[in-house]
Amino acid sequence: MLDTSRSYFPVRDLKRLIGAMAANKMNVFHWHITDAQSFPIELPSEPELAEKGAYGPEMRYSVEDVRDLVEFALDHGVRIVPEIDSPGHAGSWAGAHPDIVTCANMFWLPDGPDNWSTRLASEPGTGQLNPLHPKTYRVLRHIFSDLASLFPDPFIHAGADEIAPSCWSTDPTIRSYLAAGKTLSSLLSTFINSSHPLITSLNRTAIYWEDVLLNAEVNVPGSLLPPSTTILQTWNNGPNNTKLIVSAGYRSIVSSSDFYYLDCGHGDFPGNDSSGGVSWCGPFKTWQMIYDYDILEGIEEEEEARLVLGGEVALWTEQADGEVLDGRVWPRAAAMAEALWSGNRDETGRKRHAEATDRLNGWRERMVWRGIKAEPIQPLWCRKNPGMCNLVK
Incomplete structure (x- = not known):
């Protein structure tokens, strides 16, 4: 997964990434196109979203760009x-449709970092769609219809992660709704109940982040998420949440932040931070950590194992752009590819670290020859002296 909202990536960067994916036998590019920070894709039915939501005219993906890609x-x-992430992470929609976005362009921590419960977003960049406004669903219908026209894939990822309760509470209509005895979970249920059919009516399966079902503060009942038309993507709590999802009968994509988040370990980005810039998902995810992870950990039933569709490394781009893209992704993503395609153990059940190191060293060189600026994993001396850099002879 690549996030192109926080940082814009020219089409040439996306093509280079996809070409490298193909060389590594990775066959699905999850394109996290929009978020609170920018709306870089031009959609024929909603042109103002990109006109007013992108970072600039030169930082948009045209219809021709998308079709070419x-x-x-x-x-x-x-x-x-x-x-297209929604209903949270939707601040970039406010330029085009301010009437359907709550708490847009407000400071994200109104009561400071010690009062996380009153946050308006999980990071700088506020704004959530208003589930009570009928126009919300007219806009979503246009967006999903355009996506179905541009992307032939049978899946549309609709986000639904990291709802900030206080953001919705800034809207007077929503405050009245809550004062009448309703809850934030019922508000999210209204959104899902109205938007999910917009996806399935296009003969598409909806993918959501796990939060929609598992978040402790705001979630929806499983009855609103039919497993036949819903896939849930995990990112929290390691293998435990994957187990919860497949036990409930849902197909799952595994993107555990403990192992598969490529942005982790580079510090934090908010200013005047006195904590030392600690990364929320640190430490850095080494290729060894990625290689070691078993996405079926804790899943013993064959029926449940079949519901795990695969694994996905993710690069969120608060601190990444095209200049560092290759090194952030490769060769760590290649380690995941080998582990998922070939397994990370030998015939005796032992992890193949030494063999994998030699293979990854050679493969990294071949990626560099292909024009992919993959990071080295060992000094060149180790490559020229096989086995001499191992811990055990």
């Missing part, structure tokens, strides 16, 4: 799954 990806055996 989809064709390029298919030529390389890679599917593109588009994501």
